[in-house]
Amino acid sequence: MDAKPKKSILFVCLGNICRSPLAEGVFAAVLEEKRLSEHFELDSAGTGGWHAGSAPDPRSVAIAASHGIDISGQKARKVNADDFSRFDLILAMDRSNVEELQRLAPAAARERIHLFLEFADGNVRDVPDPYYGGPDGFAAVYRMIRDASDVLSSRLAERMSVSRSGHASSTM
Numbered sequence: 001m002d003a004k005p006k007k008s009i010l011f012v013c014l015g016n017i018c019r020s021p022l023a024e025g026v027f028a029a030v031l032e033e034k035r036l037s038e039h040f041e042l043d044s045a046g047t048g049g050w051h052a053g054s055a056p057d058p059r060s061v062a063i064a065a066s067h068g069i070d071i072s073g074q075k076a077r078k079v080n081a082d083d084f085s086r087f088d089l090i091l092a093m094d095r096s097n098v099e100e101l102q103r104l105a106p107a108a109a110r111e112r113i114h115l116f117l118e119f120a121d122g123n124v125r126d127v128p129d130p131y132y133g134g135p136d137g138f139a140a141v142y143r144m145i146r147d148a149s150d151v152l153s154s155r156l157a158e159r160m161s162v163s164r165s166g167h168a169s170s171t172m
Helices: 019-033 058-065 095-104 107-112 116-121 135-165
Strands: 007-013 040-046 089-092 113-115
Touching (some): 007 019, 007 095, 019 040, 019 058, 019 135, 089 095, 089 107, 089 116, 113 116
Parallel strands (some): 007 040, 007 089, 089 113
């Protein structure tokens, strides 16, 4: 059996309790729907460590659950030095997260750090932090993440298919 290494993606926001755990869970669900989950390793982290060890925000858990996705078992953690060598792709939820990751990352890893929505669909915009808002903000963030996850998973599946046929690079 041909065991190809999994591609690894890290989703990053500020505290790792609202946006990035939701992105990890939604992207995992999209990969499962498209029968691609065995090809990817996913995780999420925050640029800050204030919530390390905490479960995702109950509002993120609720919006995910309302769409059949369970993120309740995730635990917040802070980005660490190993993440920059461990992950093929590091997707930040907003530009301030990108800037902080670029500051922390070794030079060789900086090319793997991208703004999530820009990398997914070419739109240079942030996934807004819904922490201080109400349920509507979490619903809007879910929709943004879901749409971007659909586009990104299709792009990655196409790249994987092309790389298997030998017509293009297998890099993310």
